Amino acid sequence: MVLELSERKLRSLELAGGYWTDDGLSARARWRHSNLFKRGRGMGVEVSYTQYKQSGSAVAWWPAIFMARLRGTLRVGYDNISEDSFDKTGPGIGLGLSISHTRRMKSSIWYVIEMAKYDIKTTEKEYFKDPEGPVGFFEYRLIRDGTDDRVNPTRGTYSSFRVEYGPKGGVSNSDHFIVEASGTAHFPLADRLGLAANLRLGSGTPTASSEVLLPDKRFYAGGSTTHRGFNRRKLGPLDENGLPLGGEVMMTGFVELRFPLFWKLDGAAFVDAGQIWRTHGDFTWDNIEIAVGPAVRILTPVGPLRFDLGFRLTDYEPSEPSYAFHFAIGYPM
Template sequence: MQVKAGWYWTYVLALFCSACAIKPSTVAEPDSEPRLPEVRTITFQGNAHFSRWSLLGVLATKPRSAFSPWKRGEPYNPATVETDLRRLKKFYFERGYLEMSARLEAVREDPEANAVDMDIRIEEGEPTLVTAVDITGTFPLGIPSKNRLLGSLVLRVGQPINKADFDQSQAILLSHLQHAGYARAQVTPRTEVDPQAHTAHVSWDLKPGARTRLGEIRITGAKQVRERAIRRQLTLREGQLYSPKALEKTTGNIYALGMFQAVNPQARNLGEANAPLDIDIAVRERQQRTFQFGLGFSTIDSLRLQIEWIHRNLFQGAESLSLSAKASGVEQGMEVRLNLPYVLVERMSFTQTLFATNHQKLELAPFDRLDELFNIEDPFPAFDLLTTGGRSRLGYQLAENLTSWVGLELSRNDFREVDIDALEASEEEIAKDNTLLLQFAELQWDTSDDLLNPTQGWLMRGRFEHSYASVLSDASFVKLLLEMRYYRPLRRHTVLAGRLMIGSIQPYGESDEVPLNVRFFSGGPGSVRGFAINRLGPLDQNGDPIGGNSLIEGNLEWRFPIVRNLGGAIFIDFGQVFDQSFTYHFNQLRFAAGPGFRFNTPVGPLRLDAGFIIDSRADEPFGRVEFSIGQAF
């Protein structure tokens, strides 16, 4: 059994240990060489198009940081400085300034402080502009027209010739050829530069070769998982036309089994023209059994503790069994889950879950102080709810990007701390204890490129639920929820993301209302930011949310990089919950907007959003700051 701590606290512990590490002291010998002076400051002169911070990032010679004044700068070494000047020239050259020059203007010494201050003079020169972009060679079947290909390139006429855009444009052309089945295609660039006019003519020559079919597909590295279980996840077949998308999908399917640390597909005979392409899929297995724990924080849950034991390979077919428990300031629960990736036929899976969840805000001193500091709200202040039950779900992959699920969920829902006096007489039924047997069906079409941080593609899904009072349930209703997400990459690694969700619940038969645990709620960091969790929609007489039978939400967000793993976002959200079924009053929609920051981590981006209510009312705050993990959508 392998024990793993949560990634966050492992990282914090590593930082703590590195900060507290004790290094053995050294005593300088009388005849030892004197210490090189530190570089205290570096000043750039003549840099009109790039900031000082951008240029400092290129250098190996780093001055003393203003943010860490207790740390010394790099030692002054003339040989390293000469290399840095060449790095600066390369930096400018790759951004279209082909005649740039850099020299060390001055080095001012301070013998008492054993430090130097450096001045670097930059002559940027004129940028070399792209005056023409062309594509030549063979345009085979299956790829877009020449005009559409030119339109897809990021290197554009009128802009400085930029190596990043140049390389990305070449990769785009090669991708089009490979996705059309030309695995051995070549894209040869050609650039004609006029140094006198500072212009460049760029072209790429397409050499697709013959369409490639797949040969032998081998799987290597599997010791604990049967090869047959891995092959069930393949979307590739011998004799099939080569497809990078199918290869990527296969890799993702094998990863999704949960038993592999790495899945690496490689072509064995890429250099053999016209031969079927043989593929090796090398896998590296994980430990079969692990125990994990994690501690986190968000402005929804406050402090959150989670522990989990998991067996990933029960019967040597990547079948998994997990036992988990979680506790936070607003929710506590336990879950047992059995997942079978293969049932009856290929592409069919089965999951059985037993669960117990308690929605109750804990009144404990640590939580109270955090709640006050971060303005954490109770998601369901009108009631506490204990839910126990089980869920059986059968999944089937209908097509490459289309998946369906059907199942049953039986639950017992017991309400506590309900203020009946705050409800209208017609609403008292919604807070009664109930037993529900749900029959549900889901359909999802997903072409997005990443589960945690998508940058392009569509995700559309729908869920249908039904409960009938004569079959174990205490209420009769149908519930429909539809969601659409779209991600579009823009220039300079920015992404435009949009989301629209609409749903409704219709009671029927002898049921006039649906229970609180079935109704829609809106507001919060994963919904309409700026509003507290679940605070958007119908309220009881105490001003607490009681949900409704119809929901509409929408989000539009522009995501952009700032520096390294830090990114930013600007968003506008809208939404509303309505009491009646299939009722949407667009003049009652509420809007919020604001900025946000994202810090990318291996488990998804850490997210900080400041949402401001556009039409704020007298009895509500103007907005909220929310901290959580994962994109909003």
């Protein structure tokens, strides 16, 4: 056996674009240099666009900053977020450390400061408040990917865990505590026949003197990756104009049977369930929304093209349509 080694390009430019029903048209451009000053440091510049978010950022990183598998990262960016019920615009800066524990598991911890301005569009303004100043928070994230294929998994598990804490005082005008966890399991049954199941849980609460969670700290669901019986962010509390309010508690999940059709076409049948509750006191098992539906997938090298049609079996939000169509790339995780 003969191996030929070649030096990796130090500079790279990536351009990407696409369309899916959740975010509409999207585009991204990213430039990176992976060996600044010939010392292994790196930096990059990225701009991205979707219907709901436009971002620009500069990132610098330092591999093996204190130990071999520890990497330090500094990010400076500007975000313009335009959701149905609020807008958020402003710069931010973050400092993070990430570590690869094993080939399949990694974690990171960040401290982020945002100087954003909020424009509240919903009529129920008591649930959405502008902090009128900077917001600082810590975030810890743990990810384990035990699947056999990142693009088209058929066996194994994928799990993630996130904790975010924003202490009030010092540089921050708002405080909160958020915990979120998600797990997906894949079970092979035969050639291209398999079962996938997912559960996602989230809980957030304002702490200290804050009365409500900031609009972008609340949980939202509905769409191709959370609940396919609803359009994007339409699961859960809505105001009198049908704008999503999000909530402090989230629970969603799905069970999906995947099977071959012909050529590079696969089919699927799914059951999605879940709900968003405005506050912890509103939580109840009595209003879980359930949807079922068929799906068609076109297998490609970059992941399956998904066409999902969800029909609601429950009707706890009668103002919303009884079905929803979704197009996306990749499997929901």
